[in-house]
Amino acid sequence: MQPLTAEEIRRSFVNSSKSLVKAMTLPRGFAELPWDSLDYLGWRDPKAPNRGYLVVRRDGGVTGIALNTQATGKPRRGTGLCDLCYTAHQVTDVALFAARRAGAAGREGNTVGLYICADLACSLYVRGLRDVDVPQGETASPEIRAERLHSRLEGFVNRVLA
Numbered sequence: 001m002q003p004l005t006a007e008e009i010r011r012s013f014v015n016s017s018k019s020l021v022k023a024m025t026l027p028r029g030f031a032e033l034p035w036d037s038l039d040y041l042g043w044r045d046p047k048a049p050n051r052g053y054l055v056v057r058r059d060g061g062v063t064g065i066a067l068n069t070q071a072t073g074k075p076r077r078g079t080g081l082c083d084l085c086y087t088a089h090q091v092t093d094v095a096l097f098a099a100r101r102a103g104a105a106g107r108e109g110n111t112v113g114l115y116i117c118a119d120l121a122c123s124l125y126v127r128g129l130r131d132v133d134v135p136q137g138e139t140a141s142p143e144i145r146a147e148r149l150h151s152r153l154e155g156f157v158n159r160v161l162a
């Protein structure tokens with residue numbers, strides 16, 4: 001993706017309050033991020049570990065979505081699949097995130113839930129740039145996987161905006 005500026009990111013959020021955006025911590029090493037290998041910019045908030053952010057360039061601009069996850073505290077075992085990139089992980093490396101829906105629906109408490117790579121690094125997994133420690137069922141090429149990631153991401157963003 002084309003690099004984003006801090007200003008673009010802060011302006012992009014469709015489902016969070018101004019105060020949350022103000023309190024948000026941007027990813028570290030922002031200027032040196034591997035933008036060419038990113039389909040979306042995703043990160044966990046180092047100061048608020050239950051919060052994550054996902055920012056994507058789409059036709060007509062930049063869309064940012066704030067996510068929340070809850071640590072269950074229960075030990076979990078087995079493997080889980082990311083709903084966006086279909087990477088298989090140890091179940092502790094995939095997290096159930098909830099995105100408040102934009103507008104009135106969100107104010108009424110409606111959310112969209114999705115299992116996503118806990119570090120929000122789908123783009124790196126589909127390109128083989130970050131290792132996973134469980135066998136993968138997916139055999140498609142990185143290009144195909146990135147394309148599929150794009151369309152699932154678009155579907156997710158549309159559900160949040162709908």
Ligand SMILES: [Zn+2]
Pocket residue numbers: 082083084085086087116117121122123125
């Ligand atoms: Zn993923």
